[in-house]
Amino acid sequence: MENTNCCVCQKPKATLQCGACKEPVCKKCAQFLEEGSFSFLKEVPEFLSHGAYCGPCYDAKIVPELGAYNETMEAAKNIAVFMKDQSKETRNFSRKEAALKVVDCEDREEALLRLAFMAVKADFNALIDVELSYEKIRSGGSYKTHKWSAKGIPTTYHGRR
Template sequence: MENTNCGVCQKPKANLECGICHDPICKKCAQFLEESTFSYLKTIPPQLKHTVFCGPCYDKNVAPELEQYEADMRKATTITIFMTDDTKTTSRFSRKEKAIEIKDCPDREEVMMRLAFLAVKAGFNALIDVEIKSEKVLPGGKYQYSKWSGKGIPTQITSSRFL
């Protein structure tokens, strides 16, 4: 592919390919996305699984998704969280949603953030009965690390007293 013309600048330097339209593209014109960028989504849409894009495909498929993702991420940091031992406060809150579960995280903060993110994605502003656990893992018996998991029930709180 050494002398392939870039679909954008037309220079014969295209050694990459847009993941969506497969147009040849040079490094200068390509838009890159880190593989882990959308990792908080429950299922990553196929068009967001690529790492190289041409400008038009990026603008059309990635940029708006990224904007939404970042907005949801900001929202996730603001949702109200009640742990399992807050049941006195939360006893009258709705528990009709299925609990969200997160597994295999490197730390507690990530479990919390992932739970919150999925709650926001599902349209809720709070999580109740949140339970976080860690488990020690000894791969090969040498280095010990912890694997974190957690769950919580997403709910909508309307009383400003709790927000």
């Protein structure tokens, strides 16, 4: 028989498995990670893609990742964003980076924030020539939803915000 003792409290018949160390863990000892906690990452690492962890793994591996992720999110919210029609203001900005692009977002804000998140991840603090667009998607009969896309060039902004 496989050992299903909780790796934290050692009680038998643990029903969950830690997403990181793969040891059994009981409901009482498990730490839960909300689904979508890392959804802005381009690729979510395997060890971050689970719902439950043992306490030690959660503290050692998940908490630091959550902290870094939230920091990136905060920075993304504060990034300087210039739209395509502001090209006069940004004419002296470097445009040597390839444009970033996101597709299939729920709304305008999410599209913009995802784009900014990518820019921050790549160590930039501004987006220029930003364009937002949406298409109407028919889903189930006559119900229409919008799918937002965004693109823009990441760059480094030295001026004041």
